[in-house]
Amino acid sequence: MGNEIRLGKVSSVNYAAGMVRVVYHEKDDSVTREIPMLSDEYNMPAPGDMVLVLHLSNGTEAGVVLGRPWSGKHKPPEGAAGLYRKDLARTPGEAMIRYQGGVLTIKAAKVVEDGNVEVTGDLAVKGNLTVTGTITAQSVTTSGDVVAAGKSLISHTHADSLGGSTSAPK
Secondary structure, eight states, X not given: OOOEEEEEEEEEXXXXXXXXXXXXXXXXXXXXXOEEBOOSSOOOOOTTOEEEEEEOTTOTTSEEEEEOOOOSSSOOSOOOTTOEEEEOSSSTTSSEEXXXXXXXXXXXXXXXXXSXXXXXXXXXXXXXXXXXXXXXXXXXXXXXOOEETTEETXXXXXXXXXXXXXXXXX
């Protein structure tokens, strides 16, 4: 028997070993032994997913799963020339890495960086910013108020020498 490429459906997944069993409905529902995924990334298919399997010449039990092909039920979430996209979750767009035209997008509910991050260009934050360490800056410009230790820069006053209060800054 020569090499044979077949489409089948995943019948079970061994997540720890990176292996799956594949059922071939056109071959009397025969099921392979556990066979490995061909990948250096961990992204296991789920039971019921269509997969492409390369069987080796030493029998139908020896093979490797090449991956999940696009199909009518498994369509790419988007497509364009020059686009690279890697969905990291089963639901497209839930967690992904996307690159096109010089723009890298990383999307996830939370991104944790366990190291130093250096930004050499401008940084735009479109949400709240929480800092638990010290902020060191050459200058700070704001169009709103700055509050430190509960004191507002815009509306704070000082005691004057006559026992009253100064007016707020103008």
